[in-house]
Amino acid sequence: MTIAQGILVVVGLLSGLVLIGALLWSIARPSKRIWPPNREHSVIPNIAWGLTLAVFGAVIGLGILDWKSASMANPLRWAVGPFLIATGNLIVWWGAFSIGLKATSGAKDELITSGLYRFSRHPQYLADMAILIGFGLLFASSWVWPIVIVGVAALTFAPLAEEPWLHEQYGSKYRDYCAETRRYL
Structure with a gap:
């Protein structure tokens, strides 16, 4: 592993772990939550965006530097990976x-x-989540996957931190919506 790759691994993992920590704190202590922010003009969204972009940036940078270090079937890499990236971006x-x-x-x-x-x-x-997994497949880098997993975990916890706040904000309208619509799929 080169120094640049090591830096990207550390930045990606630390950023993802800080996000997970903030989200778990928000899930456990909704009255003192970090996400979503308690104030409209808070710096928290900028920090959350920065950490999220650091995870994505580390995956992309490391994927380029560590291109195809892991063995992966070409159809999986070249069909599924780009499909998840493109579809994920469209949806986002x-x-x-x-x-x-x-x-x-x-x-x-x-x-x-x-x-x-x-x-x-x-x-x-x-x-x-689909975009991160798509990058992991496309790059076929063994060093990318720990960051992808941490990033997907953070994105899995985010709705669990948000939903109590959404219930507070929208009341019965949100409860009815939850009864009709699944969290993910």
């Missing part, structure tokens, strides 16, 4: 534009239950 951006940047960053806005949100309460998190 569609979801972001559907609910708006403010709500995507953890602020209260209108509850959206149509479009992608008809099928999943958290399509953006699910799509981000």
Whole structure:
């Protein structure tokens, strides 16, 4: 492993682990939650975005530097990987534009239950998971996978941290939505 690869592994893993820690804190202590932020004009969304981008950036950078260090079937790499990346990006951006940047960053806005949100309460998190897994497949790098796993874990915990807040904000409307729509798929 080169120094650059080592730095990317450390940055990716630490960023993902800090996200997981903040989300687990928010799940365990909803009254003192970190995510979603308690204040509308908080620095927390910027920190959360920065840590998330560090995970994605580490996966991409490490994947390029450690290209094909792991053995993987070409159809899996070249068909499934890019498909997950492209589809995931489409869903992430569609979801972001559907609910708006403010709500995507953890602020209260209108509850959206149509479009992608008809099928999943958290399509953006699910799509981000698909993107990370897609990169892992495409790059076929053994060093990328620990970061992908930590990133997917953080994205799995995010809805669990958000949902108590969503119940507080939207009350019975959100409870009804939860009864009709699955968390992921």
